[in-house]
Amino acid sequence: MSLDTAAVKPMERLSAALEADMERVNLLIRDRMASQHAPRIPEISAHLIEAGGKRLRPMLTLAAARMCGYDGPHHVHLAATVEFIHTATLLHDDVVDESDKRRGRPTANLLWDNKSSVLVGDYLFARSFQLMIETGSLRVLDILANAAATIAEGEVLQLTAARNLKTDEDIYLKIVRGKTAALFSAATEVGGVIADAPDDQVRALFTYGDALGIAFQIADDLLDYGGASAATGKNIGDDFRERKLTLPVIKAVAQADAEERAFWVRVIEKGKQTDGDLDHALVLLARHGAMAAARADANAWTEQAKAALQAVPPSDLREMLIELADYVVARIN
């Protein structure tokens, strides 16, 4: 299986299988991001939401609900909820990271300003809570409120830990759950809950989303030290230049001798980078097998995601989610 066919298939197949549902999700999103009084809200929301994002998270919710036999209306609300939470965190992330590009386009904080990004993000958070309340399920509310807290906590942790060489793999995992996996796992779990699936299936869906999110983030870390810019929209070395302690670096730092450690202190903690530093970082990552070890971790999380789905009855959607897990790491294997 070439990387290209692996790359598009699972998302496209999911998209086709869930087309009617996604259409309703998109209508609901457009309806709820409106504001009678403040036109800047739909302007900024549309800038992000209609920028051609893959809608991966809402599709996870729809797929989980359908896989568990749901035929009510509320998986659509939950899918829109998840997309709103995701969009709100993107708006705030771009302010926090002072980003000027997202999905190949200028960010909202650049086109408008930080103020608008902060407040429109708050508005979308509030709208996401309104949407989930419409399901009438306190269990769903609990899961999504907990996810929102985990996301924010992970982001704060990243703020204080991302450039600190004491950050170990445990802290890394907490940050990754916050920035990626918590919303993935909430997206799949609430799909099962709204379908009233048995507890073991709900747990399996949580585990799938959690492991998929972690594999996804580790793959992202790896691509930054060796992925092709065209395929990912990322340039090699972005994380390095932003002095982010990603998994390959954490693994290399854990095995660094005094001289290597001094290098990492200079480029990551102190941020004093010069020409050739990225190349030297790549040499150190290779010397300690850090890329291979991180790749093995990503593959292990993928296997865990796939294994979890065995608890759910077989279906086409289940096969697509299994393929999706494979695709996440196909980019790095």
Add this chain to the structure above:
Amino acid sequence: MSLDTAAVKPMERLSAALEADMERVNLLIRDRMASQHAPRIPEISAHLIEAGGKRLRPMLTLAAARMCGYDGPHHVHLAATVEFIHTATLLHDDVVDESDKRRGRPTANLLWDNKSSVLVGDYLFARSFQLMIETGSLRVLDILANAAATIAEGEVLQLTAARNLKTDEDIYLKIVRGKTAALFSAATEVGGVIADAPDDQVRALFTYGDALGIAFQIADDLLDYGGASAATGKNIGDDFRERKLTLPVIKAVAQADAEERAFWVRVIEKGKQTDGDLDHALVLLARHGAMAAARADANAWTEQAKAALQAVPPSDLREMLIELADYVVARIN
């Protein structure tokens, strides 16, 4: 009744009457603003929450619930919820307004940074949703999620309308409901709902909070053009220098001749202020009776707040809320 006795009595009496409940609210707040992994969260939260704020909003919730005969545990959760939402909006407001002082102390965005203020605000929002979910009342969740959306929408509206001379009293009211009254009215309304009060009492509590919040904000606007700095912590002319279209200015602009209008365009829309402009603004406000008219509005909202409470059974707490409404405008009468 001198302004001094009027000034301290209602809040102090409420505080004394609700002391045991407030103690539980404060314990719950301290418990829930903790974070196992990210110590910066409680540091920043405590900086605001323990800075000696008056806890007006949580007291409104406690008073409303008790007035309606509630004796369960959940008014404490709702009071903490309301304080968390308030604190989260303060953190984000200070980023948006680029403020460096709040309650006489340096702001969190100054002591730490904007990033931390944005993300810790998000964390407190998420925590507030967790707290309200613990009440198990979907009606309460609905009210508070709607309030959160109104708050954010009002803030965005303020961003685009605050320096635009087209802003009229209708838009002003929407902004004020967003920045102040929506949380006041949600605070009192959920107190009635959690106590399972009859619908007319719940509506009355909503009206009280809404009208109190609007009176409060108009009084604040007025103090900025003539209040004593010592009494309020505000300096005369802060809003003018920040080019905010507050109610007295909106009223004066509505009656401005061509020359006066050119003045307002220069100082508010264009922000080209020089020495003597504040004095000239005060002359224009006086010429059109704008201060007196805004004062009359504030008094009318106060009367509406007090009248609404007639629907609630008489009690000491009801009397204190009536006195509180009088106090809000005692500062300007």
